[in-house]
Amino acid sequence: MKPDSAPSERLTSEPLNLLPQYRQKWLQFAWSTESIDQATAIEAIDAMYGRAKLEPPQIEFCANPLELRERVEFYLERDPEGLRQPWYYLLYSCWSEIRKRLDRPLWTNLYEHMGGELFDDLSQQLRDPLEKQLQRQWGTISHELGLHWHRGLEATLWEVMQYPTWLISNGALIDFCVTELGYTWQEEDWLIERGNTCDQEQWPLMQTIAAQVGWVVPLKQMCWVCDRPHKWAFDSAGQLHGQREPAIEYSGGFQVYAYHGLWLDDRFRKKPPSQWQPIWLCSRPNPPYERMIIQEIGYARLCQEYKIKIVDTWQNHTLLWFPLGGGRKVYLLKTVDEATGTNQYVEVPALTSVRAAIAWVNEQTGKE
Template sequence: MIYTLTPEQEALIPVYREKWRAIAFSTERIERDKAAESIKAAYAIINEPEPTIIFCDSPYASLCLDIDLQLKYSNDKLYTDIEYLLFDQLEKQLGYDSLYVLNQRLNIDIDRINQIEFELGVLLERELKINGLKYFVDGSVRLDGLLRQYSLFEFCIYVLKCDYNQEIWKILQNICKHCGRIFADDNICMICDRPKKLSLDNQNRLHAEGEPAIEFTDGYSLYSYHGVTLPEKYGKIHPQQWQSQWLLTEGNAEIRRVLIQGIGYARICQELQAIELDFWKEYTLLKIDNDVDEEAIYLLKMTCPSTGFIHALRVPPNMNSAREAIRWVNWGVDPEEFGVQT
């Protein structure tokens, strides 16, 4: 059992984490011959007959094929069976608790990756009108699988010097290197190419402005703004060109929140004709009565005396005066107490 790591081993954790993160987010095209060889070897090691291999340019293309939809109920036998063989060997040497703790430290971005996978599945489910499809996509060999297990395997093998089955590890590495997303069943294995574009923000959420955050070679794409999937009608337009009037007709609360974030309160105040409730010096308390959000929007507008720049900040709807709103913004400090005003 391993309860502590040496300083040298600790220093290697971010190295392996970043290595497998880069592999998971690769946009390099797969080589189909090598991908097929990897899958055949994988089926052979778990004593399954060689499957029919189908290549697709995107998950959408694979799910549009005329294949029995029982595939969507597959637990991905190929992936789980091979992975278990190696995991079981490591667990006997290190113990489950040690592996669990180490896995958590190697995979700090897993929740974000899970969200990426789930959003892709939700979009496919909506477009293809197949209930439960998001769970099928989420259960395929995917980004978080590479990060969650493969970084752990490699760290245990090369840093902790655990004994391991070399043939199994070689097969798993080849699948990662030569295949994109895999939908594996007993008789059929579909291999999807990697996306040609994958764009993230600094918190590893899907994000792009005015263009797809994920795009495959067949044109299938997903628009996203800081992790929130957007309809194409919004996603293909840069946030600087988003219109405040859209808030009046958009029924999805989460998308309205994103639109508000992208447009900014200053523009919303101007374009939706906010009502002035109170003012104090360069501060004005405003209200937007239109059905923009789940509750009325109250804003504190601040105008810089030297530059004329206008900034608007949302405040609670129980504010009765501009000075009260200023105190709320400044953690209870009354504006008369400010040492310096800007």
Template sequence: MTASATSTSSAQSAAARSATGAQLSFDMAAALVAASDRWSDACFATGPAEREAAEAGILGCYAAAGLPGPGRIIWMPSPAHGTIAALLGSQQSLVSLENGDASHLVAETRELLGDATVGKSVRSSLRDKPWEAARAAAVSALGPQRWAHAWSLTGGRLWQPVSNLVSQIRRAIGELVPEEDETTRRLLREATLDAVLGHQEAAWLAVFDGLTSAAADTHSTTWPDGLASLATVARSAGWWWPFDNLAIVCERPTELHRDELSRLHRGDGPALAYPGGFGLHAWSGMPVPKDFITTLVNVTPERIRHEDNAELRRVMLEHYGFDRYLADTGAKPVQRDETGVLWRVHMDGDEPIVMVEVINSTPEPDGTSRRYWLRVPPGTTTAREGVAWTFGVDPDDYTPLKQT
């Protein structure tokens, strides 16, 4: 056992002893939550990569795996460029990509890559094996229940938003070529799966950051063997591809816009943008065409009604405002009771818009009463039923003393 591995085992054992029963101690749980917050910041960070630190981390990853360093480290503007570089360096043909809308990405990548060839991928040695060993050691030290609790406070908090973001990036890269070109799409998809995700590895790095911090009450304690250098790269750069001849590394995004649920979201430009022109447009996490986003500022009820794509129509409605749409289309109330007014608007080829108009019983400072619109399920038949649904109770059990 190496000195690093011995130190790791001692740190994890100390962390385990600080927990009682099947639960983590308060201090350990706090350290894990703090680590999750740090890695959330790292994962969604934008701006230029810290290239010197990232390259040092990459060399450290090769050394930890017992491999000679790559002959070259080549930087790419985005994951799309990196994916293309990995394929070009493997001598793969990308004719349809070069002749299509993404031809500029291929040209930029060729210029940066030159005549370099990548050799064999060493991702498994640098990323997968250290993770598997560190996880097994942590489960052994903590026990399955405490490990599950530790994961829930770190990776469990980050996994969904991060995996959704990664999936959308991979999908967008695959869609750089027409759907009928299944061969090139498969090559692009496989190349994205060969990447180490850099700052988007945050979910699982957070748990080891928290455990080592809790063990020594310091953020400078020794990481599990092989993970320290991976964490250095993750704090400093985006996706990267380790090969035996060279490493391909990508910049972080220049822009990343999210909604309150951490989904990609922006109504006046790309929700995710990288140097070199690659990016994603999205509304509430749903990918949308670039030209669609640019026209949202001028959306009208007529355009909403005539949009054939139901998902895009819903985006338009959210942007326009459901209450505004009801008012501007001359919608009529279908039912009212002491809880509010029920409104319904038929939508061709889609479920109806059903909303409850309610009035805040607490007056505003100027004495007026503010109106709110609550969207409710399409099968709702009464205002009471709709309001009760927003509170998660049965209509017969909904008897508020006061509505605010």
């Protein structure tokens, strides 16, 4: 992969201003709600296996991630290929062979020609934020699937099912470098010796797999493709979010509920925040959930309906605390506005007197 001129000379502010467009372009591939075109997927998967010197697999299409997980687990338990290999080896080895001949050579060529400093700089601006955003979404889906990173087969599936998101984030950076910086695929002896060979068909195939096939789990003789959801819902920050409705919805009844990127369990799904219970704060420690509950219920309602303990009072101020799970506490300075009679609340550290709490608040706000 070689540019017409040195990368440092071509990397002006003009192409850099286009980075958000490429991030959004490839996010749209990940967020598509169009059903997978099975003919296109079969053709691309056969080509992908061919590059890895594997025979075309039997391909099964799944309506949603839960169906995909169940089919993969059932297949591995039966071991129909008679390989008698550990399931983690079967899952990792096929993807490893495919990526060795699909995106990794493109990635390595790009790094070698651009140089580490420029490559890392572009990665930090384009690839890394995209990958983090997609991984947060995958984390929300994996909660719904009940996959846990530390549990045997579940841990392997948890990782393998992330691979397609890496193709999206890698693809965005390669797309930018090819389109805006003029990189083209060229064979060079010193790269061939390292096994980092590329050809004109490699990049279009990677684009097709990432953008039109999407979520795929390959084994040597079998490959599963998950259809896309027919609904995504986000907040203004691009985080998964639905108010009493699914943030992600697939065919077959698979739904994911989320609150500003945080996966929701059954307690929160279809109840408005006005019906959330302060007592939920005493369940097992979970800071993100605790912050969500406190933010939605509000300090005023917590102080009315929850078990609070007064630490100190002085004039129109009260220092109090309420409990969280695991024996932790949240301290508040409550102040009654003398003109309106309304209550104002400020969260403060674990202090023992109102005056100390007032001094801390004044220090934080710059007041005398």
